[in-house]
Amino acid sequence: MARKTFIDSADVIVRSGKGGDGAATFRREALVQFGGPDGGDGGRGGDVVLRASSHVNSLIAFYYDPHLFAENGVNGSGQKCYGRRGKDLVVDVPPGTLVTDAETGELVADITEAGQQVVVAKGGAGGYGNVHFKSSVNQAPTERTLGGEAEERRLHLELKTIADAGLVGFPNAGKSSILRAVSAAEPKVASYPFTTLHPTVGVVEYEDFAKLTLADVPGIIEGASKGVGLGLAFLKHLERARVLVYMIDMAGTDNRKPHEDYKVLADEIAGYSPEMAERPALVVANKMDEEAALENYRVFVKETGIEPVKVSASTREGIEAFKDALRALVKPAPASGSRQAADLDAMPDTSGDEIPAAALQFASFLTLEKPKAKSHPARGNIH
Numbered sequence: 001m002a003r004k005t006f007i008d009s010a011d012v013i014v015r016s017g018k019g020g021d022g023a024a025t026f027r028r029e030a031l032v033q034f035g036g037p038d039g040g041d042g043g044r045g046g047d048v049v050l051r052a053s054s055h056v057n058s059l060i061a062f063y064y065d066p067h068l069f070a071e072n073g074v075n076g077s078g079q080k081c082y083g084r085r086g087k088d089l090v091v092d093v094p095p096g097t098l099v100t101d102a103e104t105g106e107l108v109a110d111i112t113e114a115g116q117q118v119v120v121a122k123g124g125a126g127g128y129g130n131v132h133f134k135s136s137v138n139q140a141p142t143e144r145t146l147g148g149e150a151e152e153r154r155l156h157l158e159l160k161t162i163a164d165a166g167l168v169g170f171p172n173a174g175k176s177s178i179l180r181a182v183s184a185a186e187p188k189v190a191s192y193p194f195t196t197l198h199p200t201v202g203v204v205e206y207e208d209f210a211k212l213t214l215a216d217v218p219g220i221i222e223g224a225s226k227g228v229g230l231g232l233a234f235l236k237h238l239e240r241a242r243v244l245v246y247m248i249d250m251a252g253t254d255n256r257k258p259h260e261d262y263k264v265l266a267d268e269i270a271g272y273s274p275e276m277a278e279r280p281a282l283v284v285a286n287k288m289d290e291e292a293a294l295e296n297y298r299v300f301v302k303e304t305g306i307e308p309v310k311v312s313a314s315t316r317e318g319i320e321a322f323k324d325a326l327r328a329l330v331k332p333a334p335a336s337g338s339r340q341a342a343d344l345d346a347m348p349d350t351s352g353d354e355i356p357a358a359a360l361q362f363a364s365f366l367t368l369e370k371p372k373a374k375s376h377p378a379r380g381n382i383h
């Protein structure tokens with residue numbers, strides 16, 4: 001049986017740790033006339049925490065192990081010994097994971113940023129030992145409190161890929177080839193439809209260190225917005241994309257008409273989500289190296305009134321124009337701390353034994369900001 005490699009939805013059962021019980025004990029030692037109560041508190045139960053990690057891209061771990069149980073707190077004991085707190089269970093999930101209550105459908109969390117943590121099951125509080133109940137009128141209390149109960153719930157996890165732009169197209173339109181051409185991602189590429197079986201995200205980088213993410217989702221077909229095939233499962237991965245990139249096979253493979261393909265794709269997006277249809281979009285004409293592509297391009301422009309960006313993923317022609325057009329829509333900011341390249345002709349001469357201080361501003365890899373004032377734990381701030 002083939003092993004699953006990608007899962008984008010899973011049901012899990014989460015259970016926090018139960019709080020430890022407080023102890024009701026009394027001190028009994030030789031030569032100690034008035035021992036009194038010395039029962040310690042119980043430890044707090046562990047929490048179940050979901051944490052977004054950029055190193056995880058699937059919910060497959062929860063498919064094989066859907067039980068997420070945190071550790072119980074330890075009971076208190078004599079001599080005012082407090083029970084140890086139960087360990088939290090921290091589980092990594094991909095950014096873009098939507099968490100809902102499986103019973104009520106209520107939204108629990110939308111985990112979108114790497115490092116974000118959400119407590120989905122709170123550990124029970126530790127119980128009080130009898131040492132807390134001692135008073136002038138109750139010098140030998142036997143009262144104690146039990147630890148708080150564990151919280152258990154059934155959650156539904158659903159992954160919706162996060163990317164600045166999403167590729168939309170029919171199977172075999174060249175989406176994976178384009179992603180390979182503009183990023184370091186390596187989606188599978190082959191000459192048959194539905195080569196891509198799950199979303200793949202690549203990072204497109206520019207000379208000024210600006211970056212944007214581009215998602216390749218499996219090809220959709222006519223009727224996808226109504227659930228034909230796996231249309232709904234694929235389209236949901238485009239919901240978070242700020243820009244849609246319509247990838248059109250301008251060669252008209254298998255006697256297809258590119259302008260009709262575009263209209264079908266646009267209708268499917270609008271049928272799935274009218275809001276998505278209003279987002280900024282870029283139309284790309286792929287396979288322009290094919291013989292029939294030029295004539296099909298002219299017909300496409302005439303029928304749709306749109307002039308797509310011409311590219312050929314196989315020959316890499318037009319790739320830079322595609323990256324520039326994509327950047328104009330997404331508008332990614334240069335990496336923090338980077339500076340625009342200075343005019344090197346204005347740089348002072350650095351051929352001598354010492355480098356002039358004015359030349360340092362041309363070194364884009366240096367951080368020339370004034371250091372922050374340090375503090376001393378005893379004497380306060382030192383400026």
